[in-house]
Amino acid sequence: MSKSTNSSTFATSGGSSTSGASAADDATAGKAGKGGHGIRISGVSRTYPGMSRPAVDDVSLDIAPGEFMTFLGPSGSGKTTMLSMIAGFAGLSTGSISVDGADISRLKPHRRNLGVVFQHYALFPHMSVARNIGFPLRQRRLPKGEVQAKVAEALALVRLEEFADRLPKQLSGGQQQRVALARAVVYNPRALLMDEPLGALDKKLRDQLQGEIARMHRELGMTFVFVTHDQEEALTLSDRIAVFNEGRLEQVGTPTELYESPQTLFVAQFLGESNVFSGTTDGRPAVVRPERLHLHPSADTVPDGHLWREARVTAIAYVGNHHRIGLHFSDGSTGSAMRLAGTELPARPGETVLACWDPRNHSLVTG
Ligand SMILES: Nc1ncnc2c1ncn2[C@@H]1O[C@H](COP(=O)(O)OP(=O)(O)O)[C@@H](O)[C@H]1O
Numbered sequence: 001m002s003k004s005t006n007s008s009t010f011a012t013s014g015g016s017s018t019s020g021a022s023a024a025d026d027a028t029a030g031k032a033g034k035g036g037h038g039i040r041i042s043g044v045s046r047t048y049p050g051m052s053r054p055a056v057d058d059v060s061l062d063i064a065p066g067e068f069m070t071f072l073g074p075s076g077s078g079k080t081t082m083l084s085m086i087a088g089f090a091g092l093s094t095g096s097i098s099v100d101g102a103d104i105s106r107l108k109p110h111r112r113n114l115g116v117v118f119q120h121y122a123l124f125p126h127m128s129v130a131r132n133i134g135f136p137l138r139q140r141r142l143p144k145g146e147v148q149a150k151v152a153e154a155l156a157l158v159r160l161e162e163f164a165d166r167l168p169k170q171l172s173g174g175q176q177q178r179v180a181l182a183r184a185v186v187y188n189p190r191a192l193l194m195d196e197p198l199g200a201l202d203k204k205l206r207d208q209l210q211g212e213i214a215r216m217h218r219e220l221g222m223t224f225v226f227v228t229h230d231q232e233e234a235l236t237l238s239d240r241i242a243v244f245n246e247g248r249l250e251q252v253g254t255p256t257e258l259y260e261s262p263q264t265l266f267v268a269q270f271l272g273e274s275n276v277f278s279g280t281t282d283g284r285p286a287v288v289r290p291e292r293l294h295l296h297p298s299a300d301t302v303p304d305g306h307l308w309r310e311a312r313v314t315a316i317a318y319v320g321n322h323h324r325i326g327l328h329f330s331d332g333s334t335g336s337a338m339r340l341a342g343t344e345l346p347a348r349p350g351e352t353v354l355a356c357w358d359p360r361n362h363s364l365v366t367g
């Protein structure tokens with residue numbers, strides 16, 4: 001996936017035509033060449049007054065220029081607190097945060113030059129779409145002509161050219177969130193921070209806007225920091241994902257790394273389905289993804305070097321393009337295997353099988 005830094009090459013997926021949406025002359029000014037700006041989080045903690053446990057606990061993370069970084073974790077794991085500290089809405093108890101090497105920890109939010117979007121769009125209800133988007137520019141006292149040009153460019157970016165004169169209440173939730181996105185990037189911030197921006201939308205709109213956000217990222221080349229508790233959303237959008245659990249970073253990696261090589265039980269179980277087997281050579285549990293597990297009627301057919309556990313097939317569910325085979329292992333634990341639809345099913349419910357896997361396909365994890 002190449003990251004275009006040319007503002008006039010608009011992707012045309014999604015069907016709507018964007019020809020003629022080319023930007024004003026200075027539109028590329030802030031597109032900081034390839035890659036935007038890097039954010040470094042060093043040993044950051046925050047303990048809210050009266051709380052015994054830190055909401056964010058000694059987090060260190062480098063976000064690369066132009067990267068799409070997602071904070072993923074369950075509710076209460078510290079994602080919003082971490083994002084708020086980057087934005088400047090919450091103070092740090094320890095550590096520092098820098099952009100391009102300069103410490104921003106003590107700057108007021110508006111001095112950090114970061115765009116922010118929340119779950120609830122927080123548009124000004126009495127202002128038109130265009131005036132909403134132009135607001136940060138007027139605040140920065142840009143000349144009128146420049147405001148108009150930048151607003152036009154931002155409207156084109158989120159494909160709302162025809163809605164410039166509407167009021168927020170005359171827009172759908174998805175459109176309102178696109179206005180919020182346009183308003184957050186119109187002044188060319190050093191990064192865009194988003195806290196569950198799709199959380200209030202229904203599934204279809206959410207999918208649509210996911211595509212829009214991915215396209216914006218490609219077109220702007222800007223650093224994006226995105227918060228979600230939805231693993232699918234994180235896997236779809238991100239260059240890398242930082243998994244949060246109880247205020248701590250569990251693991252940071254590309255979607256593939258996290259899925260194929262989880263380092264902790266938490267990551268294995270939060271992202272995708274896992275079979276967890278104890279009793280490996282070094283004592284750590286082994287995680288095997290359902291598609292890596294093969295079912296055999298007897299030990300004769302298990303390939304040399306593969307490991308196996310006895311299991312009873314509990315149920316077989318047809319899930320769109322594959323079958324999910326529920327398993328009950330002899331040690332009492334449960335798990336699943338997966339087969340593409342159209343392939344022969346290896347067993348029937350009630351049958352006992354050997355669930356086997358190539359040890360190269362398991363990940364040893366820490367509890
Ligand atoms: N303003 C606050 N005052 C006290 N505790 C808070 C406040 N905001 C969040 N917390 C606590 O900090 C922890 C992390 O919360 P948060 O950062 O909102 O997590 P997430 O965004 O992952 O759901 C939770 O235990 C939450 O209850």
Ligand SMILES: [Mg+2]
Pocket residue numbers: 079080081
């Ligand atoms: Mg939150």
